[in-house]
Amino acid sequence: MGVQTVNTVLGPVPAQELGVVAVHEALLSVLPGAELAFDVTMDRAEIFEILAGKLADFREHGGGTIVDSTGMFHGRDVRLYETLSRATGVHIVASTGQGPEDLLGGYFLTPQTDPPTPWPAEKFADLFAKEVTEGMVVPRVERRGAAGLVATAATRAGMTATDESLFRGAARAALSTGVPVSIRYGHDAVHDLEIVLDEGLPAGRVVVGGLDREDAVAAGAPLAVAARGAYAALDHVGTEDDGHVTDAERAALVAELIEAGHGDRVLLSSSATGVAKGHPGTEVSYSHVLTAFVPLLKERGVGDEDVRRILVDNPRDLLPVR
Amino acid sequence: MSRVNTVLGPIPTKELGLVAVHEHIGYGMPGSELDTKWWKTPEERYEETVPKLRRFHEYGGGTFVDATGICNGRDVDYYRMLSAKTGVHIVASTGFVGGDTALPFFARASVDYLTEHFIHEITVGIGGTGGRAGVIKVGVSRGGRMTDLDKRIYRAAARAALATGAPVLTHLAIDAENAIAIFTAEGLPLDRVLFGHVDDGVNADRTRDTWIAEQGGRIGFDTFGYETELEDPPFWARPRQERLDHFLRLIRQGHLDRVLASADANCSPLGWPGVKGHTVNYIFEDLIPDLRAAGLDEATITTIFVDNPADFLTLQH
Numbered sequence: 202m203g204v205q206t207v208n209t210v211l212g213p214v215p216a217q218e219l220g221v222v223a224v225h226e227a228l229l230s231v232l233p234g235a236e237l238a239f240d241v242t243m244d245r246a247e248i249f250e251i252l253a254g255k256l257a258d259f260r261e262h263g264g265g266t267i268v269d270s271t272g273m274f275h276g277r278d279v280r281l282y283e284t285l286s287r288a289t290g291v292h293i294v295a296s297t298g299q300g301p302e303d304l305l306g307g308y309f310l311t312p313q314t315d316p317p318t319p320w321p322a323e324k325f326a327d328l329f330a331k332e333v334t335e336g337m338v339v340p341r342v343e344r345r346g347a348a349g350l351v352a353t354a355a356t357r358a359g360m361t362a363t364d365e366s367l368f369r370g371a372a373r374a375a376l377s378t379g380v381p382v383s384i385r386y387g388h389d390a391v392h393d394l395e396i397v398l399d400e401g402l403p404a405g406r407v408v409v410g411g412l413d414r415e416d417a418v419a420a421g422a423p424l425a426v427a428a429r430g431a432y433a434a435l436d437h438v439g440t441e442d443d444g445h446v447t448d449a450e451r452a453a454l455v456a457e458l459i460e461a462g463h464g465d466r467v468l469l470s471s472s473a474t475g476v477a478k479g480h481p482g483t484e485v486s487y488s489h490v491l492t493a494f495v496p497l498l499k500e501r502g503v504g505d506e507d508v509r510r511i512l513v514d515n516p517r518d519l520l521p522v523r
Numbered sequence: 524m525s526r527v528n529t530v531l532g533p534i535p536t537k538e539l540g541l542v543a544v545h546e547h548i549g550y551g552m553p554g555s556e557l558d559t560k561w562w563k564t565p566e567e568r569y570e571e572t573v574p575k576l577r578r579f580h581e582y583g584g585g586t587f588v589d590a591t592g593i594c595n596g597r598d599v600d601y602y603r604m605l606s607a608k609t610g611v612h613i614v615a616s617t618g619f620v621g622g623d624t625a626l627p628f629f630a631r632a633s634v635d636y637l638t639e640h641f642i643h644e645i646t647v648g649i650g651g652t653g654g655r656a657g658v659i660k661v662g663v664s665r666g667g668r669m670t671d672l673d674k675r676i677y678r679a680a681a682r683a684a685l686a687t688g689a690p691v692l693t694h695l696a697i698d699a700e701n702a703i704a705i706f707t708a709e710g711l712p713l714d715r716v717l718f719g720h721v722d723d724g725v726n727a728d729r730t731r732d733t734w735i736a737e738q739g740g741r742i743g744f745d746t747f748g749y750e751t752e753l754e755d756p757p758f759w760a761r762p763r764q765e766r767l768d769h770f771l772r773l774i775r776q777g778h779l780d781r782v783l784a785s786a787d788a789n790c791s792p793l794g795w796p797g798v799k800g801h802t803v804n805y806i807f808e809d810l811i812p813d814l815r816a817a818g819l820d821e822a823t824i825t826t827i828f829v830d831n832p833a834d835f836l837t838l839q840h
Contacts, residue, residue, distance in 0.1 A: 232627055232628045232631075233553075233626040233627045233628060234553075234593075234594055234625070234626025234627055234628030234629050234630075235628040237593055237594065237626070237628075237629075237650070238628060238629075238640065239639070239640050239643040239644065239647070239650075240643075273557060274554065274557060303627060303630075304627055305554060306552060306553035306554020306555070306557075306594070306626060307552045307553050307554065307594075307623045307624045308551070308552035308553060308554030308555040308557075308558070308794055309554050310623065311552070311623045311664065311665040312552065313552065313757075313794075313795045314758070315725070315758035317665045328557065328558065331559070338556075338557055338559060340556035340557060341556050341562050341793075344559070479628045
């Protein structure tokens with residue numbers, strides 16, 4: 202077996218070189234359509250400067266790799282990310298995928314057919330897989346770079362039929378290309394995980410995000426997901442609001458997961474929004490896990506070895522193309 | 524001063540000439556830009572588009588109204604170039620073909636925000652292009668009934684029409700009771716609204732065209748050329764003679780001043796295969812000869828293609 206590599210926007214990088222990975226973040230995050238709004242400005246130079254500053258801060262605090270988990274239709278700008286990666290030295294992994302249903306364009310939901318049947322899983326699988334094997338689309342211009350993972354999400358109120366097609370399509374694309382899948386669950390984390398596993402995708406190729414939501418913690422979802430063999434991502438570190446547990450509670454949860462023997466299935470990230478257009482975004486720094494949260498983990502008695510495992514080893518195992 | 528907004532700036536109404544009132548340079552559902560199966564190079568786009576516009580100009584066509592919504596691949600920089608190089612006036616739309624073609628940012632927006640956006644595109648410009656919209660597009664989502672989002676868009680369009688004097692052009696004229704209720708509640712005279720696609724093969728039977736005309740609305744027979752006689756007709760196709768008879772019937776019933784006609788063709792479709800051989804020039808090559816053969820005189824043809832669109836498109840102040 203040769204060196205395992207991860208698809209970054211600048212090409213394949215040996216997994217050993219990733220360093221500390223923030224596995225669920227957003228660089229440029231644009232609510233679809235906002236780029237067309239009369240009062241939204243898209244100043245590339247300004248966007249670059251803000252993102253470069255945030256990535257430099259991440260690197261200064263020991264960060265190595267940022268995974269942009271926003272998928273193919275939420276502001277992804279491959280060319281900008283290439284320039285950012287070169288300028289800051291931070292590896293950037295970009296994602297394909299879309300979801301949930303209400304973030305899709307009408308092309309996928311009410312196509313010009315009679316009746317207007319929404320896209321099935323197989324078509325999403327093909328759309329996403331080609332972003333890994335042929336390159337990520339710069340709409341109507343070109344393909345650039347290879348997606349490093351497939352990211353999708355389900356509707357909060359519960360997975361819709363089209364969400365299920367997205368999840369199955371994401372799983373099939375992951376199976377055919379070897380990249381991992383990152384899912385944001387809707388109402389029931391384990392249920393939504395089972396959908397992608399039902400496609401035959403090994404649990405070790407799946408990240409379940411949003412497990413630091415209050416409802417997830419109350420339902421015992423983090424432990425259940427890790428026990429199933431998938432990666433449990435507490436990926437809103439730094440966000441303390443009505444919908445999420447606090448950082449102190451997250452630290453306790455990490456300790457609990459390690460105690461239960463799932464230290465090799467925990468991932469941490471902040472879902473920080475580098476630049477948000479058309480929505481409020483999440484104003485947390487990419488370095489928050491390193492600067493603010495790791496000390497909390499240590500207070501909980503989590504050792505250096507476990508911290509390293511969670512921030513470096515786990516993503517190193519997850520992200521390579523298999 | 525009587526004027527119409529084109530992508531290159533306002534022009535006097537008198538300069539519109541013959542108008543194709545519901546056309547597309549290129550239409551695609553939002554998201555279709557992600558699917559490379561539809562991509563064409565700029566060279567291919569120009570090759571498909573420029574000769575059609577040039578031919579339109581040579582036939583005596585004056586103005587091409589592009590009814591492509593905000594999220595459907597509308598490309599005003601491109602339209603400006605095409606207009607400048609072919610001599611065809613192009614009128615662009617603000618608004619949406621239907622709620623199901625509005626992207627999430629707009630789908631979540633309030634009526635006030637949508638109104639402000641439409642007004643901005645009509646009075647200030649579309650993005651950074653400098654081109655201003657000349658009509659407001661609204662429409663009914665797939666499924667035959669107006670959704671809540673469709674209704675918000677109609678209401679915003681009515682308010683923007685009142686504020687700017689721009690007209691409203693609809694995709695589909697089904698569920699017209701709901702549409703007219705909104706326009707009436709907002710105080711928009713119905714002669715500022717062109718109820719489009721009354722003639723399409725899917726909905727013609729359940730479109731209350733004469734009722735709309737009696738309320739004062741304008742009637743768009745604007746899918747001329749999508750015929751079942753075509754080799755590979757789209758699902759909204761209709762037998763050629765049946766559509767023509769339908770059109771002539773409305774005119775004979777006394778609604779000549781209310782009718783407009785167009786071909787709804789794509790010069791170069793963006794997110795669907797298009798219909799081979801169907802172009803805006805159907806108006807000159809098939810429709811006008813058919814109308815003459817049916818006995819319409821030149822004055823009537825001028826009313827349909829010149830006078831009615833001029834009344835409709837002129838910004839009201």
